[in-house]
Amino acid sequence: MTLLNLQRRMARAVMAPLSPTERMRTVAANGRSMRAIAASFIKPNDGLDSFERLEIYNRQYWFRILSGFAEDFPGLRAVLGERRFDALAKAYLTACPSRSFTLRNLGSRLEVWLRKHPSWAGTRRDLAMDMVRLEWADIEAFDGKAEPAIQPEDLRSVDVSKLRLRLQPHIRLLALRYPVDDLLLEAREDGDSEAASNAFSEARKRKRAIVAARLTPSPIFLVVHRLDLSVYFRRLECEEFLLLTALQDGRSIGRAIENAFRESSVPAAERASHVHRWFQTWTAFGWFCRPWQ
Amino acid sequence: MPANSFNGFTDYGIGIGLRAPHYDHILTRKPVVDWFEIISENFMIDGGRPLRILDQILEQYKVVQHGVSMYFGSAERADREHLRRLKELVKRTRTPWLSDHLCWGSVDGRYTHDLLPMPYTFEAASITAQKIREVRDYLEVPIAVENVSSYAEFHVSEMTEWEFLTEVVERADCGILLDVNNIYVSSQNHNFNPHTYLAGIPAERVAQIHIAGHSQYRKYVLDTHDHPVIEPVWKLYADAIHRAGRTATLLEWDDRIPSFGEVHAEALKANRALAFESLAVAV
Numbered sequence: 001m002t003l004l005n006l007q008r009r010m011a012r013a014v015m016a017p018l019s020p021t022e023r024m025r026t027v028a029a030n031g032r033s034m035r036a037i038a039a040s041f042i043k044p045n046d047g048l049d050s051f052e053r054l055e056i057y058n059r060q061y062w063f064r065i066l067s068g069f070a071e072d073f074p075g076l077r078a079v080l081g082e083r084r085f086d087a088l089a090k091a092y093l094t095a096c097p098s099r100s101f102t103l104r105n106l107g108s109r110l111e112v113w114l115r116k117h118p119s120w121a122g123t124r125r126d127l128a129m130d131m132v133r134l135e136w137a138d139i140e141a142f143d144g145k146a147e148p149a150i151q152p153e154d155l156r157s158v159d160v161s162k163l164r165l166r167l168q169p170h171i172r173l174l175a176l177r178y179p180v181d182d183l184l185l186e187a188r189e190d191g192d193s194e195a196a197s198n199a200f201s202e203a204r205k206r207k208r209a210i211v212a213a214r215l216t217p218s219p220i221f222l223v224v225h226r227l228d229l230s231v232y233f234r235r236l237e238c239e240e241f242l243l244l245t246a247l248q249d250g251r252s253i254g255r256a257i258e259n260a261f262r263e264s265s266v267p268a269a270e271r272a273s274h275v276h277r278w279f280q281t282w283t284a285f286g287w288f289c290r291p292w293q
Numbered sequence: 294m295p296a297n298s299f300n301g302f303t304d305y306g307i308g309i310g311l312r313a314p315h316y317d318h319i320l321t322r323k324p325v326v327d328w329f330e331i332i333s334e335n336f337m338i339d340g341g342r343p344l345r346i347l348d349q350i351l352e353q354y355k356v357v358q359h360g361v362s363m364y365f366g367s368a369e370r371a372d373r374e375h376l377r378r379l380k381e382l383v384k385r386t387r388t389p390w391l392s393d394h395l396c397w398g399s400v401d402g403r404y405t406h407d408l409l410p411m412p413y414t415f416e417a418a419s420i421t422a423q424k425i426r427e428v429r430d431y432l433e434v435p436i437a438v439e440n441v442s443s444y445a446e447f448h449v450s451e452m453t454e455w456e457f458l459t460e461v462v463e464r465a466d467c468g469i470l471l472d473v474n475n476i477y478v479s480s481q482n483h484n485f486n487p488h489t490y491l492a493g494i495p496a497e498r499v500a501q502i503h504i505a506g507h508s509q510y511r512k513y514v515l516d517t518h519d520h521p522v523i524e525p526v527w528k529l530y531a532d533a534i535h536r537a538g539r540t541a542t543l544l545e546w547d548d549r550i551p552s553f554g555e556v557h558a559e560a561l562k563a564n565r566a567l568a569f570e571s572l573a574v575a576v
Contacts, residue, residue: 001449002368002416003366003368003412003414003416003417003420004368004369004400006412006447006449007367007368007397007400007409008400008401010409011400011401011403011405014405014407014409015403015405040448041447041448041449042445042446042447042448043445043446043447043448045446045482045483045484046484047512047513048444048512048513050445052512053444053445053446054445056444056445056513056515057407057409057444057445060407061405061406061407064406064407065406068406097403097404098403098404098405098406099402099403099404100404101334101337101362101363101372101374101375101399101404102334102337102362103406104338142341142342143338143339143340143341143342143343143344144339144340144341145339145340146340146341169339170339170340170341226340226341229341229342229345230342
């Protein structure tokens with residue numbers, strides 16, 4: 001058996017889903033006996049047979065990736081509840097095994113996968129999808145690139161209306177159907193309290209599940225950004241969101257403003273003051289990069 | 294003076310793994326530590342808090358990079374994006390050498406995020422050594438490969454683990470990161486004498502040593518890095534130092550991590566063996 005063939009055979013076994021009792025399954029996906037498969041390439045020893053030796057790796061694999069996935073998506077767990085979250089995690093990680101050298105990217109394909117397989121989110125599909133988008137944006141904002149922020153002198157000799165501003169690479173803009181930002185912050189508090197008291201934490205989790213179940217749609221526009229090394233969620237006005245989105249898409253400031261107010265109910269006379277206020281805030285947060293030289 | 298041609302850093306002494314629960318203590322108290330080992334993958338990112346902390350650590354301490362997902366033994370070629378990011382980090386840390394494991398963990402682009410054992414075959418040794426050379430040439434930094442703990446052996450194996458390690462490092466002309474806890478764990482799981490392992494490898498290639506704790510289960514021993522180092526492992530360490538000379542040594546503690554002080558105190562127990570070796574050399 002070549003190295004490649006052995007590694008393919010072992011990887012298939014190691015990454016195969018565990019049984020409901022978290023043991024290695026006795027029958028492989030192709031119907032073959034896992035005992036026969038294990039014995040075909042792994043030696044037994046005095047204490048463990050081939051199946052048991054392979055099972056150590058099979059279990060380690062699932063415990064590691066399920067634990068990493070749960071750490072990344074505490075909000076989704078709050079939305080779905082423990083049992084449904086666990087089932088979704090196993091289904092997703094079976095369908096989309098890691099294709100990255102880092103566990104950080106484990107959830108990178110979750111949004112697309114969940115869109116194709118919404119039944120895993122039960123009756124709260126939109127809520128679950130919103131939470132997935134927010135939690136992935138949070139991961140990207142945490143360690144995304146930050147460039148030097150634009151300075152007043154960068155704008156002295158340019159026609160501002162034609163300027164194409166670049167948003168910081170770590171910034172994510174989200175239009176969401178539910179106010180999941182508050183729910184996520186509360187879910188994280190629950191996680192923090194686990195260390196203090198398990199009983200207290202369980203009560204908080206039950207309460208959180210009830211809050212999540214009763215959450216009603218209320219669209220929000222959100223920017224997920226990093227300031228002083230911490231990630232923040234900031235709610236935006238609709239026009240503010242549209243303007244930032246257009247800038248992120250590479251539109252000039254003039255075109256982005258037009259785009260933002262096309263269907264706006266904000267009176268024309270008040271728009272300039274809105275735009276002025278927003279730009280003051282955005283530049284204070286350092287959201288724009290210096291233009292490329 | 295270097296202990297051997299692959300260890301020009303005998304003055305590195307005893308380091309500990311840089312772990313998140315200790316960041317605040319290290320940055321505020323600035324404890325005296327010979328060096329820190331970082332997990333490369335934790336810092337192969339574009340920005341944010343981890344890189345800021347790393348830069349602060351680099352201002353005050355020596356740092357050596359240790360990887361967990363290069364998978365020298367995987368049959369497929371090294372991931373270019375992985376290598377590019379690793380090289381960026383190497384430039385940032387100026388690590389004097391870089392280590393990763395003698396194992397595999399990915400196939401056909403899918404990652405297990407585990408350190409899976411190698412079949413000890415000549416084909417595997419050849420493929421692994423070739424990859425080590427390619428990575429070293431690309432990164433332009435000396436490489437040391439670490440022996441892993443294992444729980445399975447393969448029918449196709451043609452040699453012992455220590456013969457395989459020797460075959461790989463001789464073909465790749467690289468150093469060894471000798472994990473004496475991993476030798477102990479594997480010796481228990483595969484019923485061999487760990488001192489035979491030590492006697493069977495080229496001591497002159499040992500560039501660094503790892504020490505750690507593990508967990509004993511009913512039928513096997515698991516490498517968990519969540520306990521103090523046990524006495525038989527300290528004995529192996531002393532044997533390794535006796536064979537390889539003074540060597541940069543690092544304590545790994547990755548789970549149920551106690552206070553910085555406890556971890557550092559455990560690491561400094563390695564001084565007993567280092568002092569004894571220095572005395573032996575002097576006499």
